Amino acid sequence: MADFSISGAAAARIAEIISQQSEPDGMALRVSVLAGGCNGFQYQFKLVREKKAGDHLIEKDGARVFIDPVSFDLLEGAELDFIDKLMGAHFTVNNPNAASSCGCGSSFSLA
Numbered sequence: 001m002a003d004f005s006i007s008g009a010a011a012a013r014i015a016e017i018i019s020q021q022s023e024p025d026g027m028a029l030r031v032s033v034l035a036g037g038c039n040g041f042q043y044q045f046k047l048v049r050e051k052k053a054g055d056h057l058i059e060k061d062g063a064r065v066f067i068d069p070v071s072f073d074l075l076e077g078a079e080l081d082f083i084d085k086l087m088g089a090h091f092t093v094n095n096p097n098a099a100s101s102c103g104c105g106s107s108f109s110l111a
Contacts, residue, residue, distance in 0.1 A: 004031075004067060005079045006060040010091060013082040014063035017047070026050075028057075028064035031080060031093070033071040041074065045091050 006014075018027045028051070032044040048066060051057060056072050058065045067075060078095040 004056070004058055004065075004072065004075050004077075006058055006063060006065060007079055007081040008061065009084070010080045010082040011061040011063035013091070014065070015061065018063075021047070028066050030066045030068075031071065031075070032068060033074045043091075043093055 014029050017029075018024045021027055026049050027047055028049075030044075030046045030048045032046070033041050034044050036042050051066055052068065054069045055066045056069070058067065065080065074097060075093065075095060076097060078093050078097065081092050081094055083090055083092055
């Protein structure tokens with residue numbers, strides 16, 4: 001099974017966001033896949049402090065990401081990236097399992 005990965009840009013942004021928190025120790029970004037969105041599934045990004053039972057922990061350059069087992073299956077081989085362009089900055093998931101996605105990249109469908 002291919003692992004979930006974090007780009008250098010995403011790792012840097014996660015570390016920056018966490019460092020700006022009043023109590024950054026132990027914080028991580030939780031990446032989840034939820035039912036909904038305009039294509040059937042949507043990504044959720046949330047700062048959390050606790051790792052839940054069964055969570056996968058992915059670390060890169062001081063950034064920590066938690067992914068629950070169900071979401072991890074849907075994110076197999078995917079990469080979390082951070083895009084910073086003139087039109088805005090946001091996290092995005094480059095997901096090879098997505099058959100289609102919406103224009104903003106926050107939701108997807110499976111083949």
